[in-house]
Amino acid sequence: MPNFVVSESWTLPEFRNCAHLQNRRGSRNLGAWHPTSISAPRARPLAEDSLDISVRRRSQVQVVQLRGPLRMGPAVDGLRQTMEEALASGDTRMVLNLAEVSMIDSSGIGLLVKFLASAKQRGGNIKLVQPNKFAVQTLKLVGVINLFEIFENDDAAVESFAA
C-alpha cells in the first residue's frame, strides 16, 4: 500500500458551512494564470444536472476546475475523457478543484480512485482541492479519503508537486 499523506495545510472540514467556502472561493487570488489548455475547456452551460469542466495548465500540472455534481452519466463520462486525454498526453500531475462540486456518487469516486492509481503508476498524482462537507463525508464513508492529498487552494496543491 503506497504511503499517502493528507496535507497539514488543509483541515478537513467536518461540517463546515458551505457559505463560508463560497466566500473563500470568491476572494481567492488565482495568481498569474496562463490558461493554455491541453484539451479545450468544456463550455457547456451550467445546469443542475451537468458538470462543467475547465482545464488549465500551471507549472507542469493540470488544474481541473469542476462545477456541478460528479455522478454517473455525462458528468463522469466527461471527466473520464478529460483525465484519459491528460494521461495519454503524459500529464500525470493533476489537481482537481472540487469546491463547486455539489455531490460525488460512487461512480465519481470510482473514477477518482481509478485515475489516482493510473497517475501514480506513471509517477504522478491527483490531488484534491476544497471538497465540500458532503464530498468529504462520501469519501470517508467508503474509506478512500486517506488515499488523496487534500489542499485548501489550487496554489498549495500545485506547489506540493514541487516539494
Added chain:
Amino acid sequence: MSVDNSGGPENSPLSELLDRNMPANSEAIAEVVDAISETLTRLEVPEQKRFEVALAVQEALANAVVHGCGNDPSKQVRCRVNTDPRGRIVITVTDPGPGFKVDRLPDPHQNENLHADHGRGVYLIRQLMDEVHFENDGNEIKMWKY
C-alpha cells in the same frame, strides 16, 4: 445507521410525494434526483438529510439502470417517494431485472476493494439511510430516512 434485512417496519399508510417512471439510462437519473431534492426542500427537510437521501436515491437509481436494466433505455425504472405517519421518508426503487444476491456484495473497506473503480453503491446506501430492505429477490429496494 442500522442495516436490517430480516424484516422491516410494520406496513402503514403512506403519503405519496413522488411517483416517477424513468427510462433506464444514466442521463435520466439526475432529473429524478433533483425532483426529490426539490420536494424535500419544500418540506423543509434539513440540508444534511436532503443530501443523504439524494445521494442514496442516486445510487439506487444507478444500480437499477446498470444492473437491473443493463442500460437499456427501453426498460423503465420506477421511483416512489412517500412519507409514513411517523414522518419518515420512504423511497422505493423498482426495476424489471432478475435481482441479485445482496449478501455477495463486496466490502469497499477491504484492502482488495479499496482501489476498485466500482462496487460501492449499495454500501453507500446502507450508510446513508436508516433502514434498507431488498425485496423481490433484489429488484426492489426500499429505504427509510427517519
